[in-house]
Amino acid sequence: MNTPFEIKERRPRAVHFGPGNIGRGFIGLRLSRSGYDVCFVSRNEKQVAMLKSRGGYPVYIAGGDPEMLEVDNISAVHARNTDAVARRIVEAALVTTAVGASNLKDIAATIARGIVLRMQHTDEPLHIIACENAVGASTKLKKWVFKHLPADLHDQAHRQIAFPDSAIDRIVPTKKHDDPLAVTVEPYYEWAIDRSAIIMEGSLPEIEGALYVDSLLPFIERKLFTVNTGHAAAAYFGYLAGHKTIQQTMADPALLRRVRLVMQETGKMLAKKHNLDETNHQKYIHKILERFANPQLIDEVVRVGRSPIRKLSPGDRLIKPLMLAYDMGMETTDLISAIAAAMLFDPKLDQEASRLQADLRQQGVQHVIRTYFEIPSTHPLHQKIAARYREYVQKYRLAKVDALPSSFAAGQVATVSGFSKNAEA
Ligand SMILES: NC(=O)c1ccc[n+]([C@@H]2O[C@H](COP(=O)([O-])OP(=O)(O)OC[C@H]3O[C@@H](n4cnc5c(N)ncnc54)[C@H](O)[C@@H]3O)[C@@H](O)[C@H]2O)c1
Numbered sequence: 001m002n003t004p005f006e007i008k009e010r011r012p013r014a015v016h017f018g019p020g021n022i023g024r025g026f027i028g029l030r031l032s033r034s035g036y037d038v039c040f041v042s043r044n045e046k047q048v049a050m051l052k053s054r055g056g057y058p059v060y061i062a063g064g065d066p067e068m069l070e071v072d073n074i075s076a077v078h079a080r081n082t083d084a085v086a087r088r089i090v091e092a093a094l095v096t097t098a099v100g101a102s103n104l105k106d107i108a109a110t111i112a113r114g115i116v117l118r119m120q121h122t123d124e125p126l127h128i129i130a131c132e133n134a135v136g137a138s139t140k141l142k143k144w145v146f147k148h149l150p151a152d153l154h155d156q157a158h159r160q161i162a163f164p165d166s167a168i169d170r171i172v173p174t175k176k177h178d179d180p181l182a183v184t185v186e187p188y189y190e191w192a193i194d195r196s197a198i199i200m201e202g203s204l205p206e207i208e209g210a211l212y213v214d215s216l217l218p219f220i221e222r223k224l225f226t227v228n229t230g231h232a233a234a235a236y237f238g239y240l241a242g243h244k245t246i247q248q249t250m251a252d253p254a255l256l257r258r259v260r261l262v263m264q265e266t267g268k269m270l271a272k273k274h275n276l277d278e279t280n281h282q283k284y285i286h287k288i289l290e291r292f293a294n295p296q297l298i299d300e301v302v303r304v305g306r307s308p309i310r311k312l313s314p315g316d317r318l319i320k321p322l323m324l325a326y327d328m329g330m331e332t333t334d335l336i337s338a339i340a341a342a343m344l345f346d347p348k349l350d351q352e353a354s355r356l357q358a359d360l361r362q363q364g365v366q367h368v369i370r371t372y373f374e375i376p377s378t379h380p381l382h383q384k385i386a387a388r389y390r391e392y393v394q395k396y397r398l399a400k401v402d403a404l405p406s407s408f409a410a411g412q413v414a415t416v417s418g419f420s421k422n423a424e425a
């Protein structure tokens with residue numbers, strides 16, 4: 001096969017889309033530590049220039065003993081330069097993403113372009129792993145990518161290109177450093193990868209610290225419906241109570257208790273569905289609550305609660321465990337409270353929050369529950385969510401303006417007081 005690109009006998013190469021918090025603070029770090037050369041695909045020209053000129057960046061570990069790790073062997077290309085990205089994909093053993101699950105479709109055409117070029121030059125396998133907070137993110141990306149591949153290449157692409165699903169866990173807040181490439185992370189991490197989707201043993205160069213598992217679903221559901229459900233509950237309860245950070249929220253005993261109750265509801269469901277050991281799961285919850293409270297991190301509720309429409313979608317961390325728990329005949333009171341709180345989340349600059357608020361005002365709560373959560377009006381949970389939402393609207397509408405989060409500008413306070421006025425009666 002005609003191979004102008006060097007594929008073998010050098011450090012393995014990876015292409016990573018989205019050098020944001022987790023991209024730099026976890027994926028880039030782990031891959032570079034595992035011996036990969038990592039090329040970041042970024043939408044930010046300044047970031048590309050800095051990554052290219054420095055070839056690395058620092059990661060600060062915010063733990064008992066704070067330390068700094070230097071990430072090296074890094075390069076970068078601009079996302080707009082799709083020719084260059086495609087050439088990098090030809091040379092890579094691994095493509096990873098951390099762009100946000102809703103943005104995967106936007107990178108699919110570029111990845112497809114790289115795959116077409118790659119198949120002209122080599123039959124080496126390529127693994128593509130979407131590191132997003134969603135069940136089956138790589139599988140979803142595969143569907144998007146295949147839409148951009150010519151039909152006559154599908155068979156070969158199915159053989160040569162694998163999309164193992166994965167579950168990724170490390171809290172990486174948004175923190176401003178003097179160095180714009182620097183990132184601060186918690187010490188804990190977990191990266192589980194579906195081994196059954198790997199093309200053949202040895203075809204994916206080792207990722208140090210990754211856990212290769214035969215069945216990913218229990219891992220991703222345990223992570224998403226414990227860490228992320230609990231985190232979302234903390235963000236939404238914290239926001240309504242006027243807290244700015246998750247750490248402040250966790251220091252509030254009443255809210256800590258409510259977050260734990262939500263995690264216990266999902267915990268019972270997860271233990272039954274995936275046959276988990278209940279004692280171990282309680283320890284898992286306890287450890288996560290400690291991680292949320294890490295006093296060395298400042299994680300804003302607006303980051304953790306971001307994109308509430310995504311978080312309230314039927315397959316995500318709130319509605320999915322609610323429906324599963326309900327179907328198993330389990331208690332769902334605290335999950336319903338977290339969902340109602342999410343429906344009042346309206347920080348400045350969160351476009352999904354603004355859209356949700358506009359729909360709640362203009363179309364009403366029942367429309368939102370039907371269309372966004374896909375829970376029909378006839379379902380008993382539909383009425384329960386609507387009732388809790390109305391209760392919260394009353395409670396928080398009457399709250400004093402100065403008790404509201406600092407992100408409430410004057411205009412937004414008017415929006416909040418508009419809740420009950422316009423919400424469906
Ligand atoms: N931060 C965390 O604690 C954490 C932990 C685990 C998983 N995740 C998941 O990782 C993903 C990224 O989260 P984050 O916190 O790093 O967000 P972030 O906003 O810090 O980073 C996202 C990056 O993706 C880039 N991006 C978006 N669309 C792109 C495109 N079309 N092409 C190239 N780049 C694009 C953005 O410019 C940004 O640099 C999300 O799915 C999130 O749920 C985050």
Ligand SMILES: O=P(O)(O)OC[C@@H](O)[C@@H](O)[C@H](O)[C@H](O)CO
Binds near residue numbers: 169172227231304305
């Ligand atoms: O990234 P999101 O918006 O899906 O969720 C926000 C946080 O819960 C999330 O980023 C966590 O910090 C992370 O998933 C921890 O592993």
